Amino acid sequence: MTGGKHKGRVIFHIDMNSFYASVETAYDPSLSGKPLAIAGNAKERKGIVVTCSYEARARGVKPPMPLWEAKRLCPELIVKPPNFDRYRSSSREMFQVLREYTDLVEPVSIDEGYMDLTDTPYREKAYKTALEIQERLQKELLLPSSIGIAPNKFLAKMASDMKKPLGITILRKREVPDVLWPLDIAEMYGIGQKTAEKLRTLNIEKIADLARADEVALKQLLGINGPRLKRRANGIDFGEVNPDRIYEFKSVGNSSTLPHDSTDEKELNRLFDKLSASVSNRLKRKEVMASKLFIMIRYADWTNMTRSKTLQNPTDQADEIAEEAKALFKQHWQGDAVRLLGVTGTGLVKRTEAFKQLDLFSFEEDAKDEPIQKLVEELNEKFGTALIKKGVKAVEKESNTSGTSFNKDFFQEGRKDQ
Incomplete structure (x- = not known):
């Protein structure tokens, strides 16, 4: 799929910031800068916060918090019901922008996706291209995003999470010991709470511990996923950007x-x-x-x-x-x-x-x-x-x-x- 079996692939991970709340703000600019939550049954004291703006997060609101608790933490919270047709429409427009740079775009959800720019003219100006994409999404769609740049999908995903909102982060494989290894194991992409709990039974508390862990023990604990997670902890990921994976x-x-x-x-x-x-x-x-x-x-x-x-x-x-x-x-x-x-x-x-x-x-x-x-x-x-x-x-x-x-x-x- 990717043209990049050769060294030095250039992979982007685009992650839209507080997507639903950002889409609502794009449609109604009066919401800009205000604490906003998207939740079910918004007209009643019911439901769960699906997502919220960074202004709301600064007040302690976070998904999937019960709406009544969010209102207690932030009495001036503006609550909107989900508008999924609107979100799908914005998602389509976002991916159309990405496909102007490469055909190798892999959507992984409504608000995030990978790009492989290895065999494109943008390869040599990766940071400048990421900045251009981020500015276009902000200017043309009024939607903020964070972008991770790395030689593989796993590192690009980890990089995009490091600076939010409106961050651009380059993560090189040689930087993995300094940047990723000190992080708690639960912060690693692909490791949920239950897997983290299992890994802790092997005294794996940090990503560094996983990177050095015994592969046989990992396989016994997690099956084939164990060695795969160890490779990722060492910055290794062979996954290709596959536009057809959405099907x-x-x-x-x-x-x-x-x-x-x-x-x-x-x-x-x-x-x-x-x-x-x-x-x-x-x-x-x-x-x-x-x-x-x-x-x-x-x-x-x-x-x-x-x-x-x-x-x-x-x-x-x-x-x-x-x-x-x-x-x-x-x-x-x-x-x-x-x-x-x-x-x-x-x-x-x-x-x-x-x-x-x-x-x-x-x-x-x-x-x-x-x-x-x-x-x-x-x-x-x-x-x-x-x-x-x-x-x-x-x-x-x-x-x-x-x-x-x-x-x-x-x-x-x-x-x-x-």
Whole structure:
């Protein structure tokens, strides 16, 4: 994909600053310089802060804080409901600007992406080009951004996080020991809280510890991801900037064929539980949540039926997925013998961007559930859900209704328009 198998690739990571809040400010300049939050149920004391302006962050507001807490910290906080059509439109315009410099642009979410400038005239003036891109995004779209420049994707991503807002950071591989190694392990891109906790069982507290860690022990602890993370900690990343990757990851699903055709509702529900646990584990590993659910039913005569439901809130929880799947099945099943069942989560949302419409009481209930969910996750990780074998994919058109679906369909629409 990249022309850069040779040394010295030039990779940019573009990260838009407080994207939703910045888009709202671009549409309404009177919001500039004011504490602004994007949250669900903005007209009530409900919901979760999805994102907020830097002025709000300076007052202690941060996602995914409950809105009532944000208001307590910052009484003058301006709250706006999400406008996803507006955000998608701004995202398309942002990526159109990036593609003026290279065809090798890889969107990774609605507000960030990679560029490979290795085989372009901009290679020799990387910093000047980054400054030009940043200024154009600010002037033409009124959107601030931070840009990381590095010889690979991992280092570019780490660099873009170092100066916000409106930062440009160059991170060279030789600078990794001085710049990255002193950081806490949880600050490393690709390491979530659970992985950080596991690494600490090997006395890995800093990125430097991971860079020097025993590879066999890492593989035993984290599987193939262990050695990969060690390479990254040493500044090594072979990942290529792939413009087509946006088409690859739109759903997470599993299906399983029963050992015999069945009309036993209890047996079928048990299979839904197992399928949902598998889907939940994969969503969590990918750090995404599903906002829409599909089930597939294949009957004894090999005819297929698919049914879907848009979820009230994005989820990665096995019990919630199973409950919705079984309810869909009960609604549409006529009692005929079933050969295969499938469960697929679509409308995928990055976990850090997902939010729930919560009032005070449901927020407290969710908080109570956290220890139980954590225990279940640990048991699943330890003992596995080994009965799931085959994957099922569903084709989905983007819903016209507002929601938190940031699957990459909207990127495809943008590319077709060009």
